[in-house]
Amino acid sequence: MLSIGELSKRTKVKVPTIRYYEEMGLLAEAERTSGNQRRYDKAGLERLSFIRHARDLGFSIEAISSLIELQDHPDRSCEAATNIATSQLEEVRAKIKRLRTLEKELSRISKGCDGEGVSEDCYVLASLADHNLCDIEH
Amino acid sequence: MLSIGELSKRTKVKVPTIRYYEEMGLLAEAERTSGNQRRYDKAGLERLSFIRHARDLGFSIEAISSLIELQDHPDRSCEAATNIATSQLEEVRAKIKRLRTLEKELSRISKGCDGEGVSEDCYVLASLADHNLCDIEH
DNA sequence: GTAATGTCTCTAGTGACTAGAGGTACAAGA
DNA sequence: TCTTGTACCTCTAGTCACTAGAGACATTAC
Numbered sequence: 630m631l632s633i634g635e636l637s638k639r640t641k642v643k644v645p646t647i648r649y650y651e652e653m654g655l656l657a658e659a660e661r662t663s664g665n666q667r668r669y670d671k672a673g674l675e676r677l678s679f680i681r682h683a684r685d686l687g688f689s690i691e692a693i694s695s696l697i698e699l700q701d702h703p704d705r706s707c708e709a710a711t712n713i714a715t716s717q718l719e720e721v722r723a724k725i726k727r728l729r730t731l732e733k734e735l736s737r738i739s740k741g742c743d744g745e746g747v748s749e750d751c752y753v754l755a756s757l758a759d760h761n762l763c764d765i766e767h
Numbered sequence: 768m769l770s771i772g773e774l775s776k777r778t779k780v781k782v783p784t785i786r787y788y789e790e791m792g793l794l795a796e797a798e799r800t801s802g803n804q805r806r807y808d809k810a811g812l813e814r815l816s817f818i819r820h821a822r823d824l825g826f827s828i829e830a831i832s833s834l835i836e837l838q839d840h841p842d843r844s845c846e847a848a849t850n851i852a853t854s855q856l857e858e859v860r861a862k863i864k865r866l867r868t869l870e871k872e873l874s875r876i877s878k879g880c881d882g883e884g885v886s887e888d889c890y891v892l893a894s895l896a897d898h899n900l901c902d903i904e905h
Numbered sequence: 906g907t908a909a910t911g912t913c914t915c916t917a918g919t920g921a922c923t924a925g926a927g928g929t930a931c932a933a934g935a
Numbered sequence: 936t937c938t939t940g941t942a943c944c945t946c947t948a949g950t951c952a953c954t955a956g957a958g959a960c961a962t963t964a965c
Contacts, residue, residue, distance in 0.1 A: 645953075662962090664960075664961045
């Protein structure tokens with residue numbers, strides 16, 4: 630049985646975050662010692678690893694809740710899991726697209742000014758003040 | 768002179784957000800009518816447009832504060848502005864990089880399961896449970 | 906037995922807003 | 936001039952996914 634600190638080290642999830650996940654219902658309430666401290670078994674470790682991995686991939690707590698629901702019912706169709714993963718993928722792609730636009734614009738703005746002048750003539754500030762100076766819609 | 772609602776329409780910044788920016792010190796405290804309602808002039812409109820544009824480009828409130836400081840002191844070197852823009856660009860690039868990794872991984876996971884089986888055999892769930900099934904470090 | 910470290914609960918803070926309650930001001934039409 | 940409807944005011948609390956800190960108790964190593 631692992632203490633919360635040991636579990637934290639193994640999963641690289643911080644101690645308060647583990648407690649937070651328990652509060653949010655992602656982790657089952659842990660067993661306790663006579664002194665009221667949490668103890669975790671292999672199942673707890675695996676579930677936390679699952680959560681951590683899903684969070685790393687950007688899934689929301691809510692999405693992870695749904696995925697765990699499915700995990701706990703191995704007989705259910707996995708369509709829902711695939712849907713969640715697909716919509717997460719779409720979100721990621723949309724974010725990338727938007728960030729690429731920002732990147733272009735920022736790089737153009739940054740290049741426009743060498744930082745050697747005075748702020749009155751700064752192209753960075755001028756660009757931010759006047760959207761018409763932008764090449765791209767954003 | 769514009770009411771807060773008119774300013775909101777022109778800049779596409781929501782009314783409570785305008786009040787929030789004032790509270791955060793991004794916008795100067797607006798003039799008031801005898802009945803205590805905010806009124807804005809051209810300078811207010813321009814400043815809010817600046818803020819909105821910078822927020823659209825992902826600058827934090829804090830970064831925008833610094834940029835406004837510079838705007839208000841046209842004699843200062845614009846090096847700081849260029850630095851802020853450059854570091855924002857770097858952040859955007861780092862985010863894109865990370866999201867691309869996620870995209871690859873999610874797309875691989877999604878493709879691995881057609882959603883037609885039962886969750887016990889779902890590749891999406893298996894992948895999330897076991898990081899070793901991942902191709903890429905993330 | 907004692908000291909150091911770990912753990913407990915609870916509250917509050919983060920960033921950038923958003924929502925809602927309860928009350929007041931303003932503009933347009935009768 | 937009065938009324939009605941909309942806009943506006945302040946204030947508090949909620950969002951997401953944690954993070955920080957206080958003050959008290961438990962465990963472990965020596």
